[in-house]
Each structure stands twice: as C-alpha cells, then as structure tokens.
Amino acid sequence: QQQVKQSPQSLIVQKGGISIINCAYENTAFDYFPWYQQFPGKGPALLIAIRPDVSEKKEGRFTISFNKSAKQFSLHIMDSQPGDSATYFCAASRGTGTASKLTFGTGTRLQVTL
Amino acid sequence: SAVISQKPSRDICQRGTSLTIQCQVDSQVTMMFWYRQQPGQSLTLIATANQGSEATYESGFVIDKFPISRPNLTFSTLTVSNMSPEDSSIYLCSVRLAGVGEQYFGPGTRLTVT
Numbered sequence: 001q002q003q004v005k006q007s008p009q010s011l012i013v014q015k016g017g018i019s020i021i022n023c024a025y026e027n028t029a030f031d032y033f034p035w036y037q038q039f040p041g042k043g044p045a046l047l048i049a050i051r052p053d054v055s056e057k058k059e060g061r062f063t064i065s066f067n068k069s070a071k072q073f074s075l076h077i078m079d080s081q082p083g084d085s086a087t088y089f090c091a092a093s094r095g096t097g098t099a100s101k102l103t104f105g106t107g108t109r110l111q112v113t114l
Numbered sequence: 115s116a117v118i119s120q121k122p123s124r125d126i127c128q129r130g131t132s133l134t135i136q137c138q139v140d141s142q143v144t145m146m147f148w149y150r151q152q153p154g155q156s157l158t159l160i161a162t163a164n165q166g167s168e169a170t171y172e173s174g175f176v177i178d179k180f181p182i183s184r185p186n187l188t189f190s191t192l193t194v195s196n197m198s199p200e201d202s203s204i205y206l207c208s209v210r211l212a213g214v215g216e217q218y219f220g221p222g223t224r225l226t227v228t
Contacts, residue, residue, distance in 0.1 A: 032215065043118075043206055043219035044157070089156060096215020098145060104156045 004092050006105030013112050019077040021108045023090035026071065030092040034102070035064065035075050038087045047088075048075075080112045116141055116209050118220035126226045127197055134193045135223045137207030142187035145210035148180070150203045151222070157206065163190040197227045 005024045013019045023033075034049035050057045050064040050073065057064045063076040077084055090105040117140040127133050137146065146163040161169040161182055169182035184190040194201050207220040 034217070036219075041222075041224075043221045046115075046216055046218060049216065096210065096217075100215075101147075101159055101162075102217060106156050 004090060004103050004105045006090050006108060008108060009106070010109045011111070013077075013080045013110065015080065015082060015112055015114050017080050017112075019080045019084065019110055019112070020074060021088055021090070021110070022072065022074045023092075023105050024070075024072045025092050025103075027092070027094070027103075028071065029094040030103075032093045032096050032100070033064070033066065033073050034091050035062075036089045036091065038089065038107075044089060077110075080110075082112045082114060085110055085112050115216070116143060116211060116218045118207055118209060118218060120205075120207055120220040120223050122223060123221065124224040124226075126228060129198055129227060131197055132193055132195045133197065133225060134191050135205055135207075135225075137190045137192070137220055139188045139209050143209040144187075144212045145217075146184060146190045147208040147210070147217075148182060148190070148192045149206040149208055149219075151206060152203045160192070160205075163192075194225065197225075199227045201225065202227045 007022050035047045036044035037047045038044040048059050048062050050066050052068050055066050061078045066073045088108045091102040093100045093102045119138045121136045148160040149157045151157050159172050160175045161171040163169050163182050163184040165184045179195050181193045204222045204224050206222045210217040
C-alpha cells in the first residue's frame, strides 16, 4: 500500500491555539516524512521533515511527532497565527534517492481565526 | 534550498492546442519532477524528468500527451498536448537536492483550457 491518509480535511483554530494535523501510512518501508505548506496561488513549501530515528522534531512553532509502531505522524502548530492559514500536506517516501517518490496525503485546509 | 522558476505562471488555452511549461532551477540538481494539482486537491506525480534520457512516467500519464525534456541539470520543459478542459490544472515543477534529499516545488503554472 502506498497511501498516506491525512486528517482532518479542514480545521479551524483560534489565534494562539494549537493546530494538530494527523497522517497515517501503511508502507513500513517509508522512512522520510516531510510536511508542506501551501498558500493559495503558490507552490508547496517544505516546512519540516522527520526520519524515523527520532520521535519528535521541532522548528520554531512547528513540531512533528512520529510514532513508528502506530505508523502515524502529526504536525503541531503552536500559538497558531492567522498567517498560518494555508493548506498543509503530509508526505512519505522510501528513502530520498533517485528511485524514491513522495506519496502525498490529501491535504488539510487550516484557518486560524482572530 | 533551491530557487525554482516556472514560465508561464498562468495561461488560458483553447481545446486542441499545446502548451509548453518551462522550469528553471538556480543550481544543478539530480532529480526533477513534474506534478499536477487539480483545484483543491493533492499533488499527483506525472513523471520524473531524466537528464539526457527519456522521462519516467507514472501510471495514467503517457509521453504522447505530456512530452518532457531535460537538456541539462537546471532546466526542464513539460508540454501538455492536444489539450482538453480536463487538463485544466496547476502544473508544478519540483526538484530534489542530492545529499539530504529535500524536495522543493516551483510556484506552479495555472492552466485553463476552454
């Protein structure tokens, strides 16, 4: 199975709150898990990525949590801001070499309200 | 990271015509990809653009419809041939950097076929 299941489809969070987006995968060979942020009319931008040798990676207000046994990973946005309103995509791949391809989740549209 | 530019940024084309999209990267990269993103949807890989050889197409995409060129390590083109309204979409160029394997996306070309 190559699918990556992402939830929720949409999310509304108040300013200052925590946004949580979840992804689950089936292929145990996946070992690279990036998250992308996409604003309307723009290409996806690489936000943060994790490999399964760590359970958590933090960059500023963005944190990836990774649960290898459950085959799940999630993105947490702390102190969410209106400027974080965008569509977020999780992805997974087996390695990052010439033969690897990213499998994308279906996306989560995040809206941060004042 | 990599800076990727695409031309044109958008176009409106008539049914039956063809459009060539250009992708330029600011550094030499090993892997270049072309994706399609329908409005409000996730990203679908069309093909991997191989330097000096024929592109590798994903299931459901064929060379006659989406011919791809990659004459060097910084440039690629995607042609959408004999267009129909179903080809209306955003087409994204993407590159993967050697070493860390991070993958970046261009700003996209928004194509509307009438």
